[in-house]
Amino acid sequence: MRGQLPILIVFVSGVFMAIQYFIPHDAGVFFYEYGGVFFYEYGLDCIIVIGVFAMLLGIWSLFRVQLDKVAKRSPGWGYSVVALGGLFFMMIGGPLWGIEEGTPFMQVFWYIYTPIQATMFSLLAFYIASAAYRAFRARTVLATILLLTAMVIMLRLIPLGAISGPNQKLATWILMVPSMAANRAILIGIGLGIVATCLKIILGIERAYMGHD
Amino acid sequence: MDFYQRLMNLDRRWVYLVVGIAVIIPVLNPFRVPVYVTPEVEVIHDFVKNLKPGDILFLAIDYDPQAMAEVHPMAKAIMRQCFAKNVKLIISALSQNGPGMAEQLISEVAKEFNKKSGIDYCYLGYKPYPGIVILAMGQNFRIPFPTDYYGVPLDSLPMMRDVRNYDDVKAVIDISATNAADFWIINANGRYDVKLALGVTGVMTANYYPYLQSGQIFGLMGGLKGASEYEALSKQGDRAIKMMSIQTTAHIVIVLFIVAGNIGYFMSRKKKKQ
Numbered sequence: 430m431r432g433q434l435p436i437l438i439v440f441v442s443g444v445f446m447a448i449q450y451f452i453p454h455d456a457g458v459f460f461y462e463y464g465g466v467f468f469y470e471y472g473l474d475c476i477i478v479i480g481v482f483a484m485l486l487g488i489w490s491l492f493r494v495q496l497d498k499v500a501k502r503s504p505g506w507g508y509s510v511v512a513l514g515g516l517f518f519m520m521i522g523g524p525l526w527g528i529e530e531g532t533p534f535m536q537v538f539w540y541i542y543t544p545i546q547a548t549m550f551s552l553l554a555f556y557i558a559s560a561a562y563r564a565f566r567a568r569t570v571l572a573t574i575l576l577l578t579a580m581v582i583m584l585r586l587i588p589l590g591a592i593s594g595p596n597q598k599l600a601t602w603i604l605m606v607p608s609m610a611a612n613r614a615i616l617i618g619i620g621l622g623i624v625a626t627c628l629k630i631i632l633g634i635e636r637a638y639m640g641h642d
Numbered sequence: 643m644d645f646y647q648r649l650m651n652l653d654r655r656w657v658y659l660v661v662g663i664a665v666i667i668p669v670l671n672p673f674r675v676p677v678y679v680t681p682e683v684e685v686i687h688d689f690v691k692n693l694k695p696g697d698i699l700f701l702a703i704d705y706d707p708q709a710m711a712e713v714h715p716m717a718k719a720i721m722r723q724c725f726a727k728n729v730k731l732i733i734s735a736l737s738q739n740g741p742g743m744a745e746q747l748i749s750e751v752a753k754e755f756n757k758k759s760g761i762d763y764c765y766l767g768y769k770p771y772p773g774i775v776i777l778a779m780g781q782n783f784r785i786p787f788p789t790d791y792y793g794v795p796l797d798s799l800p801m802m803r804d805v806r807n808y809d810d811v812k813a814v815i816d817i818s819a820t821n822a823a824d825f826w827i828i829n830a831n832g833r834y835d836v837k838l839a840l841g842v843t844g845v846m847t848a849n850y851y852p853y854l855q856s857g858q859i860f861g862l863m864g865g866l867k868g869a870s871e872y873e874a875l876s877k878q879g880d881r882a883i884k885m886m887s888i889q890t891t892a893h894i895v896i897v898l899f900i901v902a903g904n905i906g907y908f909m910s911r912k913k914k915k916q
Contacts, residue, residue, distance in 0.1 A: 450833055470785050473778055476771050528741070529792075530749040538742045543707035546739075550708035554892060558661045559654040562899040566907050576900070583897060586844075586867050587890050588676045597678055604851045612852050 436633040442472070443631035491516065515541075578603055646913065650906030657899060664895040668887040675890050677874040677883060682854055686815065686839045686861035687875040690720060693812055695728035698805065702816040702826065703747065704772070706739040709819030709843050715869040715882035716841040717747055717817045722878035725755035730801050731763040732783070732811060736772040737820045741791065759792065760799035767791030773825040780808055780834040813837035813860075823850065831858050841868060 495509040495516075503509075515537075522534040529535065567573040585593075585600035629635035693699065701720060705713050724731055735744040748765055757763055766787040769775045778785040783805065789795050796802045804810065814836050816826045823840050830836040837860060840850055844865025853859045863872055866889050869882035 470778070473769075473771070473774050473786055476774060477769070480770050528745075530745055535742065535745070538739075539746070542739075543710070543742075546706060546708040547710065554665070555658045555661055558892075558896045558899060559657045561896050562652070562657055562903050565900045565903070567904055568907070576904070580897065580900070583893055586865075587893050587897075588678070593676075593678050597680065601680070604848055605855060608848050609852045609855060612849060616852065 432639070435639055436636070439638075440631055440633065443627065447631075488516070644910075644913070646906045646909035648906070649902050650910055652899075652903075660899075661892060661895055664891045665888055668891050672884060673887050674883065675886050677870050677886070679871045679875060680868075682862040682864075683868050683871040684875060686720075686841075686863060687723075687872060689813065689839070689861065690723050690727075690729070690815075690876075693724070693727060693729045696730065698730045698732060698801070698811045699724055700732045700734070700808070700811045700814040702814060702818070702822070703733060703735045703740050703744040704737040704816060704822035705743060705819035705843075706737055707743070710743065711885065712843045712866045712869065713817050713819055713841055714743065714747070715866070715879060715885075716863050716872055717743075718751060718881070719869070719872045719876050719878045720815060720817075720841075721747060721751045722755070723876045725751060725757050725762065726878070728762075732766065732802075732805070733763060734766045734775075734779075734787075735768045736775060736822050736825075737818075738768070738770075741768045745791070759790070760794060761801055764796070764799055764802050765791040772822045773829055776825050776829040777833060780830065780836075782807055808834050808836045811836075813839065815839045815841065817841040819843045819846070827853055827858055839863075841872075 492513070495512050497503075498506045498509040499513070518537065519534065522532075522537065526532040526534055561579070565572075565576045565579060567576050581596060581600050581603060585597050587593075589596060626635065630638070690699070699720075701717065701724075703717055721731065723729075733744055733748065735741045744765060744767075748759075748763065751757075752759070752763060755762075759765065766783065767790065769786045775786045779787075783802070784796050787796065790799065808814070808830065814826060814830055816823055816838065818826075818840060819842065823842055823846070826836075826838055826840075831838045838858065839861035840853075840859050841863035842850060842865075844867070847862065847864030847868070850859065850862055854862050863869065866882050866885055870886045873879050873882050
């Protein structure tokens with residue numbers, strides 16, 4: 430039973446989600462009223478509840494690791510104090526003061542969290558500049574094609590006067606024809622892979638999610 | 643090491659320094675760069691422009707602070723354009739840090755146009771697992787969001803009384819820096835045939851052109867340039883237009899470094915052959 434029940438739940442849920450996708454919306458109202466509501470409403474709640482438990486596990490893990498670093502005075506233990514402080518402040522601050530604009534919760538979000546994320550993302554510009562300088566060398570024919578394509582795409586973001594228009598058209602052609610063809614090939618490949626994997630899971634052939642090989 | 647070899651093997655710290663200076667100069671001395679409008683952005687603008695007062699548009703805010711510089715101006719310009727025309731908005735935030743972004747946007751723009759929650763807009767807030775949430779909203783917005791972000795039941799909001807699901811909105815515009823955009827395409831357009839447009843970060847743009855050509859999305863705004871195009875068309879704000887000067891100088895510097903690297907490479911090779 431312990432082995433069969435999860436397979437049954439996966440089978441029923443998987444088949445439902447596959448079928449509902451192909452039922453036209455209007456005809457699906459009946460389907461929704463008599464059964465669909467269970468999957469959409471209670472299914473969503475179930476996923477959120479599972480997510481909450483996973484989050485608790487994550488919080489506990491973070492707490493243990495950081496506390497251990499502080500207790501042992503490991504190198505960089507000061508950062509762990511900040512991590513724990515941030516964790517508890519945001520956990521308590523939200524329910525205590527609310528999450529509307531102007532509350533301490535949102536002030537920490539805007540004046541600490543947002544600049545940190547923006548800074549991390551901004552650093553990418555420097556790494557990309559350095560990587561582009563080193564990588565885009567016309568060593569071979571393929572490398573030259575890559576270099577020229579990258580230049581056209583990059584230059585479309587720069588106003589170049591009279592050649593802006595033709596360059597924009599060329600960039601759009603690159604994006605809409607060769608780039609799209611490659612993208613589609615990859616997407617179709619991924620899609621077929623997903624279908625195969627999903628079928629194996631729904632039919633109980635693939636059971637790795639239950640801890641089996 | 644001769645000049646050309648040095649040109650080819652510049653220390654990365656020089657690259658960082660020059661890029662840093664190239665970014666700082668336009669901040670200190672702002673200048674404007676011309677905006678070339680692309681059809682994929684224009685079509686979104688024209689769609690919003692042709693909405694009538696009282697129509698409802700769904701605006702999905704699916705990005706975190708890291709992508710704010712690129713996509714926040716898009717969301718702001720669309721929100722301003724809608725409120726200026728008295729188009730009502732349903733707003734959701736399906737990325738983890740999206741609620742903060744949406745809340746900031748609403749508090750600023752709604753205040754500017756004196757718009758009221760529940761009457762002129764409805765902010766649904768955040769629920770995890772965007773794929774399931776988007777599917778459920780296709781049946782009824784009340785399944786994933788029985789109340790709005792502020793805890794008010796949807797049924798008690800005047801603008802939501804006759805609104806059930808995507809059938810009651812003119813279109814969904816998803817401003818995204820996450821894979822929520824894929825969920826909107828698969829689950830909203832694919833499943834419910836929702837009219838959908840996307841605003842994404844610069845690096846994501848190329849991935850969504852296939853959906854534009856297939857008609858699964860009717861418009862696409864890419865990165866800061868897309869945002870500046872939308873601002874230029876709608877005449878609602880100019881933050882992205884101003885920031886384009888910074889992006890332009892940074893790109894010019896990167897292009898110059900690539901050119902310099904290649905000159906160094908070819909000249910060194912030529913010398914070796916001689």
